[in-house]
Amino acid sequence: MEHLLLPLAALPFPDIDPVIVQLGPLAIHWYGLGYVVGILFAWWYAKRLLANAALWRDHQPPMKPDDLDDFILWAAIGIVLGGRIGYILFYDLARYIENPLAILAVWEGGMSFHGGFLGTTVAMMLFARSRGAGIWSMFDVVAAGVPVGLGLVRVANFINSELWGRATDVPWAFVFPNGGEVPRHPSQLYEAALEGLVLFLVLRLLTHGFMKLKSPGFVAGAFVAGYGLSRIVVEFFREPDAQLGYLFGGWLTMGMVLSVPMVLIGVWAMVRARSAAA
Numbered sequence: 001m002e003h004l005l006l007p008l009a010a011l012p013f014p015d016i017d018p019v020i021v022q023l024g025p026l027a028i029h030w031y032g033l034g035y036v037v038g039i040l041f042a043w044w045y046a047k048r049l050l051a052n053a054a055l056w057r058d059h060q061p062p063m064k065p066d067d068l069d070d071f072i073l074w075a076a077i078g079i080v081l082g083g084r085i086g087y088i089l090f091y092d093l094a095r096y097i098e099n100p101l102a103i104l105a106v107w108e109g110g111m112s113f114h115g116g117f118l119g120t121t122v123a124m125m126l127f128a129r130s131r132g133a134g135i136w137s138m139f140d141v142v143a144a145g146v147p148v149g150l151g152l153v154r155v156a157n158f159i160n161s162e163l164w165g166r167a168t169d170v171p172w173a174f175v176f177p178n179g180g181e182v183p184r185h186p187s188q189l190y191e192a193a194l195e196g197l198v199l200f201l202v203l204r205l206l207t208h209g210f211m212k213l214k215s216p217g218f219v220a221g222a223f224v225a226g227y228g229l230s231r232i233v234v235e236f237f238r239e240p241d242a243q244l245g246y247l248f249g250g251w252l253t254m255g256m257v258l259s260v261p262m263v264l265i266g267v268w269a270m271v272r273a274r275s276a277a278a
Contacts, residue, residue, distance in 0.1 A: 010175045010183035018160045031156040038149015043072045045145030059214045062137035071127050078123030079116045086115010091241055114258045139220035140213055144203045151196015158188035165237045187238035194230035218273035225266025228259040
């Protein structure tokens with residue numbers, strides 16, 4: 001099938017250097033910048049939500065805005081450690097068993113959202129417990145700003161010419177520099193749109209339109225379920241990891257398998273939040 005798809009039908013891949021600036025041995029990549037900006041935005045946005053008394057009405061915010069100044073380090077550790085460990089365990093365990101030193105080469109890529117999600121969740125639970133804060137409300141304020149970082153990292157994946165989509169003849173396909181000679185779906189941009197822009201707007205509507213911060217856990221549940229659904233949809237256009245391929249001899253991918261529980265957990269959290277608020 002792939003050899004029938006002519007590269008002439010594809011858009012030219014933009015010539016953007018994955019390295020923003022090189023300072024001797026130190027290289028600043030778009031990928032790393034996406035993580036940094038995403039974390040800083042989520043921290044700033046969560047502080048804004050905590051400081052806006054109108055969004056909470058008669059409910060008490062889980063903590064003071066300044067408390068999040070201490071949490072940002074916890075979040076960064078949870079994202080990096082969880083994301084790296086998750087990628088190793090879920091996607092390429094055999095490679096890292098054979099070459100353990102490669103585990104430290106984070107700058108080469110290899111981060112799992114699902115692992116980062118679990119790592120950040122553990123960090124939030126530990127931090128909330130140490131401060132005596134409401135864990136569900138903390139989940140809400142942190143989750144509300146996360147989609148921006150997800151979108152930025154997916155754009156960086158596109159710039160890096162990685163995690164590209166399946167072969168296609170749609171007019172907006174690209175021939176990726178390391179994706180062979182066939183046009184492919186820019187699945188990274190699909191994810192940036194769904195997991196980033198659309199999901200952020202949905203959560204914004206819930207926090208500012210429907211005032212769901214007064215129902216602890218609802219916004220976080222919407223984020224988890226929304227990400228899971230977005231990822232499942234995009235997996236139909238994204239090329240599976242070469243070392244895994246399709247699972248169970250069919251069309252399932254690891255991304256789908258890991259995202260289905262997220263949808264179920266997210267729906268459960270929203271139902272639980274509505275029942276508690278009733």
